[in-house]
Amino acid sequence: MRRSTLEEVAALAGVSKMTASRALRGSSDVAEETRRRVQQAAERLSYVGNRLALSLSSQRTNLVAVVVPSMSNTVFPEVLSGITTGLAGTGMQAVFGISDYDEVKEREIIRDMLSWQPSAIIVTGLDQPHDTVRMLKSAGIPVIQVMDLDGTPIDFNVGLSHGDAGRDMAVALLAAGRKKIAYVGSALDKDLRAGKRKAAFQRVLAAQSLSFVSEQLDDGFSSIALGKRLTAHMLAAKPEIDCIYYSNDDMAAGGLFACMEAGIIVPSQIVLAGFNGLDLTDSLPAPIATSKSPRRAMGEAAARLITDAMKDGEKSSGEAGPKTIVFKPPITGLKQGWT
Amino acid sequence: MRRSTLEEVAALAGVSKMTASRALRGSSDVAEETRRRVQQAAERLSYVGNRLALSLSSQRTNLVAVVVPSMSNTVFPEVLSGITTGLAGTGMQAVFGISDYDEVKEREIIRDMLSWQPSAIIVTGLDQPHDTVRMLKSAGIPVIQVMDLDGTPIDFNVGLSHGDAGRDMAVALLAAGRKKIAYVGSALDKDLRAGKRKAAFQRVLAAQSLSFVSEQLDDGFSSIALGKRLTAHMLAAKPEIDCIYYSNDDMAAGGLFACMEAGIIVPSQIVLAGFNGLDLTDSLPAPIATSKSPRRAMGEAAARLITDAMKDGEKSSGEAGPKTIVFKPPITGLKQGWT
DNA sequence: CGTGATAACGGTACCGGTATCGATAACATG
C-alpha cells in the first residue's frame, strides 16, 4: 500500500495538481465547490502530504534542531519540553539529537541535523570545538546556545553563569558558618558546566585560604545511587566534614539518603548542596541546598528567541531583540542562622 | 551567507554534479584523484548536503518517528534514550513528538510525523482512537506500539501488561499480610496505563471481598510533591491504613517522605508500592515496593524490531521475527516475612 | 459591443539531490 500523492488526489477530484495544492492549503482563489471535492478526495485517500517535497520546494522547513548531551538526566528533557511548548502554535517543530557528552558525536549529530536544513538550531553550552563552531556559523541560520553563559557565544545565548552559581553557593555556605567543606562529583571531564561550578567554588574557598577537605570523584554518570555510595564512603573516612558540595542534585539527594542511613542529621550536623533545583528537592525529608535553574523557562526563552528572529527575518529590518538572555538561579534550602 | 549546494561543490572541483555526488558518497567508480578534489572542494565550502533532496530523490528517509505523551516524567526520556541507542549505527534516526496525553494533539503530531515520510513509527500505548489507527495503518510503514500490551496491536507491539502488573502487586501485598490498603493516584483519565493497573489491583481485592479503604485522586500530573501532599492528607484522616498503592513511583516516593515526616515507619507500619522501578527506588532511605519496568530495554527492543523489519523488507521474504515482545516487570522492595 | 477586471484554474520551471543509462577514452587481446 503506497502512500498517495497530491497528483492522485487531484486526479480523483478531477482537477490539476496545482489546484489541489491550493485547495488543501486554503488559498483564496479556488471555488468553494472545488475545494470540497479536493478535500473529500484527500480524505478518501487518507492523503498526508510530503513535507520533504514541500520543504524542498518552498525552501523552508520550519524545523528547529536541538542537540542535548543526554536524556537520562531529567534536566534536558525539561529543557526540550520548554522548547516544544514555546514553539507550539508557531508552525515550527523541534527535532532532538543526543550527543552523549561526546564532542565527536556532537559534531556528527549537528552535521546530521543541519543536513535537514533546519530554520534554527539550539545546542547545549558554549564549549564546542572550532570545527563545530565553523559548521554552525556557515549554516546561515540562527544558532542558540543554551544552559551556559560562561564563554563566547556564536550568535544567541540563553542560560545562566555556572561560575556565578558555584561562587554564590560557596559564599552562601561559608556565610552559614561551614568550614570543613568536601566535594562529591562525577563525570567532570564530560559535564563541563559542573566543572565550572566546582572551579568557581574553589576560588572562593582559596580566597579564604580554605580548600576542600576531601574530594570524591567518579567517572560514572551522576545518579542518586552514585551520590549515596560516594557519600557513604566519604563520611566513613572523614566524619568531621560539616558540608558537602555536589556536582548536582541527583548526587546530593543520594548524599542525603546516605546521611540518613548513617544517622547523621541534615542540615544541623552536615549541610548538603547541589545544583539544578530538581522538583525532588522540595519534597525531601531534610533540606538540601540547591541553585534553582529554570530549565523549562530557558527552553521557552530559546524558542521565543527563534520565533522573534524569524519575524525579523521576514521584515529583514535587522537589529532585533537581545542576543543574550540571562537567568539567575536563586539558592534554596539554605536558611540563614544555622551554626 | 547561503548554504552551498552540491552543484557548487562540483563546479569548484571541476566535475559534474553526478560525479561529485558519487565522490562524496564513496562510490567505487570515481578516480582517487577526483575524489580528493571533490572532498577538498566540499571542505572548503563546508558543504553539508541536503537530506530533503536526498530523501525525496532516493525515496527513503531512514527516519523513525516516535510519539510519547510526556517529557516531564523520566520514564519516556529513558525509552527514547533506549530507542536512539538501539538505532545507533544503523543509519536510522529517531524524531520525537510529544502529545501531552491528549488524543487530539496526538493525532496531529502523528500526522505531522507521517508527513516526513518516516521509515517506521513508534507510538505509546494501544488505545489510539479509530481515525488515528486508520492513519497509522494507511501509512504503509511498520508501526510499533510500546509500553503497553493490553489491547489489540496494529502491527508490532513491545511492552508489558499493566493489568498483570497491578494484579501481581495486589497479590504480593496481600501475601505480605496487608489488609487495609489505600490508593493514591493522579491524572488517571490521562494516564490510561495507570488506570489499568489500578483496575486490575481492585479486581484482586474484590476477589477477597476487599476494597480500597481510602482513595486520594488528583487531576494534576504525578510528582513527588503531589504524592507527598496527598499521602499526608490521607494519613491524617485514616491512620489505620497499613498499605498504599500509588499510580507510580514518583507518587510513592513522595508518600515515603510524607511518612518520614509524620514519624510513621516504612515498611513495618505501612507498606508503600508504586510502579516503574525508577533508579530512585534503589536508594531511598526506606524500601518502597515497585514493578521494575525495563524502559531502556523496551526502547531498544522497539529499535531492533524496526531494523529487523527493514532488513526483511529488503529481502522481501516476509514472515519475519515476532510481532510482539513481552516484558515481565519483577517486583522489588517487597521482602517476604513482614507482618 | 469592445474593453478591462476578476475569478478560477492549468502549465512549466524549479528545489537539490540520486538512479539509470550512455558516452568516452585507454588499454588489452587475438
Place this chain on the structure above:
DNA sequence: CATGTTATCGATACCGGTACCGTTATCACG
C-alpha cells in the same frame, strides 16, 4: 588493426510538492 573490456565521468529523468506566470471564461461598464 578491429574488437571487447574496464574505468571514469556526464546527461537526463525523475522524487512530490510550490512559485510564478499565463490562460480562459464571465461579467460589469462606458
